[in-house]
Amino acid sequence: MGNFDLVQFDLDGTLIDSVPQLAQAVNRMLVQLGFGEAGEQAVRHWVGNGADMLVRRALTAALGTEPGDELRQAARAAFDAAYDQVADQGLVFYPGVLDTLAALRRAGKRLAIVTNKPYRFVPAILAAAGLSEQFELVLGGDSLPEKKPSPAPLLHVCRSLDMDPARTLMVGDSENDVLAARAAGMAVVGLTYGYNYGRDIADSGPDWVLSDFAALADILLTD
Ligand SMILES: O=C(O)COP(=O)(O)O
Numbered sequence: 001m002g003n004f005d006l007v008q009f010d011l012d013g014t015l016i017d018s019v020p021q022l023a024q025a026v027n028r029m030l031v032q033l034g035f036g037e038a039g040e041q042a043v044r045h046w047v048g049n050g051a052d053m054l055v056r057r058a059l060t061a062a063l064g065t066e067p068g069d070e071l072r073q074a075a076r077a078a079f080d081a082a083y084d085q086v087a088d089q090g091l092v093f094y095p096g097v098l099d100t101l102a103a104l105r106r107a108g109k110r111l112a113i114v115t116n117k118p119y120r121f122v123p124a125i126l127a128a129a130g131l132s133e134q135f136e137l138v139l140g141g142d143s144l145p146e147k148k149p150s151p152a153p154l155l156h157v158c159r160s161l162d163m164d165p166a167r168t169l170m171v172g173d174s175e176n177d178v179l180a181a182r183a184a185g186m187a188v189v190g191l192t193y194g195y196n197y198g199r200d201i202a203d204s205g206p207d208w209v210l211s212d213f214a215a216l217a218d219i220l221l222t223d
């Protein structure tokens with residue numbers, strides 16, 4: 001049924017609204033290092049390129065200039081310790097996510113996650129939502145040498161599951177997802193409700209622009 005056998009999902013801004021927990025961890029890190037807290041809206045615009053870049057963007061905003069290596073390393077360690085404590089707390093899945101994932105599995109679709117979030121944080125998040133068994137493969141931003149917008153993790157998933165990129169759909173909220181999918185030769189859905197540095201995901205030119213996760217069923221479960 002449908003044109004796609006495998007669906008690769010982004011995580012932050014696609015399945016879960018993780019900004020509240022990311023902002024908590026960023027703020028604990030900033031305060032620990034003697035800076036003032038950042039607003040949640042600012043953090044929303046800094047998410048997308050993994051934890052190193054999130055920390056770097058927060059430090060640059062706090063300092064008004066690029067941070068040095070030593071500060072970045074200390075800040076990343078402080079962020080990791082803080083995010084470890086909150087990453088799976090009070091998780092909010094976007095409307096329709098859990099039901100739609102279950103429907104896709106029932107229809108025999110193969111599902112994977114390719115996130116830029118460091119891998120160590122991901123299993124606890126999936127377990128907290130009862131989703132540990134839904135995905136055949138989960139890659140974090142540090143699972144391979146390259147992260148999105150590189151196509152490498154998306155192609156790695158296809159190779160590992162013996163799937164054709166042309167019959168794979170990528171689903172994400174950021175231009176990184178669209179660029180990675182395009183370079184991998186995959187079709188891509190852009191969701192409007194996530195984080196794209198404050199920009200409209202339609203500007204990145206995904207094949208479909210959806211404001212509702214449940215609408216994926218129209219693409220994936222109809223002929
Ligand atoms: O953690 C990030 O920076 C982004 O994560 P995502 O790839 O799941 O959107």
Ligand SMILES: [Mg+2]
Nearest residue numbers: 010012013173
């Ligand atoms: Mg995302």
